[in-house]
Amino acid sequence: MEMYAAMRRRFGHQGWWPTAASPGPDDGALEICLGAILTQNTNWKNVEKALANLCQAGYTSVSAIHAKSHAKLAALIRPAGYFNVKAKRLKNFITHVYEAVGDDIKTFLDRPTAALREELLSINGIGRETADSMILYAAGKATFVVDAYTVRVLTRHGLCAPEDDYEAVKEVLESSLPQDVALWNDFHAQIVAVGKEYCRPRPRCERCPLEPFPHDPMAGTNQV
DNA sequence: GACCAGGCACATC
């Protein structure tokens, strides 16, 4: 909690999903799931443009997206990059949900965390980070999201190694923090904020991964 | 013009 306190002091509450403005009967669950796929290796600002296009075109339900063609979907999500790949991944996800529960994504997400994670990972195009993002931010269940920033920042502070795999890093965090969905939600967002500000990939981080940076809010902290 | 962004699947060795 030492790191979290330091990050929180520096950046304040990040207010990632779900937001008070999350629209519709599903509390924004569908939008969060779509965003989780669209943001793969992509700047969030570009994802927002793609989501706005989907919203404006009425792609606001599982069945609505299920009914549309790959080409139309791809055209709308173009600003998020990798649009052909992501259109296919969105379709894979939507088809899976539609065949399981029809339009009711809340029901789809409402199952034990481990079972939900396994099911999401079985869908082509959904890897561990995307699955965990959906579980934490859309389903509101306790699972930690590990991304490139997480590994960079934790490596810098000697809490993991660059070669540690996803599950190992996830375990470091989950075993060090109280199991609290709201905390894990904001903790991941704080890590991203720190990463953007203080731990860019090259050249700084890879050349001197363990040296503290000036003004790093977590300088001197050595526990999560 | 180069680098980066809230990854993933697939091919190849």
Add this chain to the structure above:
DNA sequence: GATGTGCATGGT
């Protein structure tokens, strides 16, 4: 099992 590659837009 580890490593390399394709996918693509938009901001800095």
